[in-house]
Amino acid sequence: MTERSRNHPPDKADEGMAPVTRGIRGRCPRCGEGRLFSGYLKVADSCDVCGMSFHGHDTGDGPVVPILLIIGGIVVGLALALEVLYEPPVWVHLLLWIPIGTLLTLGAMVPLKGMAVGLQYKYRSTEEDARPGGV
Numbered sequence: 001m002t003e004r005s006r007n008h009p010p011d012k013a014d015e016g017m018a019p020v021t022r023g024i025r026g027r028c029p030r031c032g033e034g035r036l037f038s039g040y041l042k043v044a045d046s047c048d049v050c051g052m053s054f055h056g057h058d059t060g061d062g063p064v065v066p067i068l069l070i071i072g073g074i075v076v077g078l079a080l081a082l083e084v085l086y087e088p089p090v091w092v093h094l095l096l097w098i099p100i101g102t103l104l105t106l107g108a109m110v111p112l113k114g115m116a117v118g119l120q121y122k123y124r125s126t127e128e129d130a131r132p133g134g135v
């Protein structure tokens with residue numbers, strides 16, 4: 001990011017869904033270069049490339065709801081199909097669905113949280129006050 005683009009970030013309306021896809025990739029929703037996360041699910045304090053503060057981009061439990069609905073639906077559907085087709089003992093279900101559900105959930109958390117931060121950035125639904133210049 002150049003000094004000029006640091007001082008004049010791109011207009012969010014012109015970027016389309018780019019801030020959201022940057023968030024899904026775990027990158028800063030404004031510049032797409034800095035890291036969004038400082039830990040597994042901890043949002044960094046600010047972008048190390050453009051300096052954008054991530055303060056106020058708290059997604060709360062927002063990313064968990066689609067995970068519960070989508071991954072829960074997939075796992076329960078597959079478990080029901082397995083039960084109807086093969087009637088395996090309960091330990092087979094436990095051995096299959098607990099690790100699969102856990103891995104799918106852990107794999108989906110980071111992209112969905114990044115997507116939520118990207119959506120907050122795009123639509124300015126943060127607790128952070130607007131700064132002079134509308135940035």
Ligand SMILES: [Zn+2]
Nearest residue numbers: 028031047050
């Ligand atoms: Zn940035």
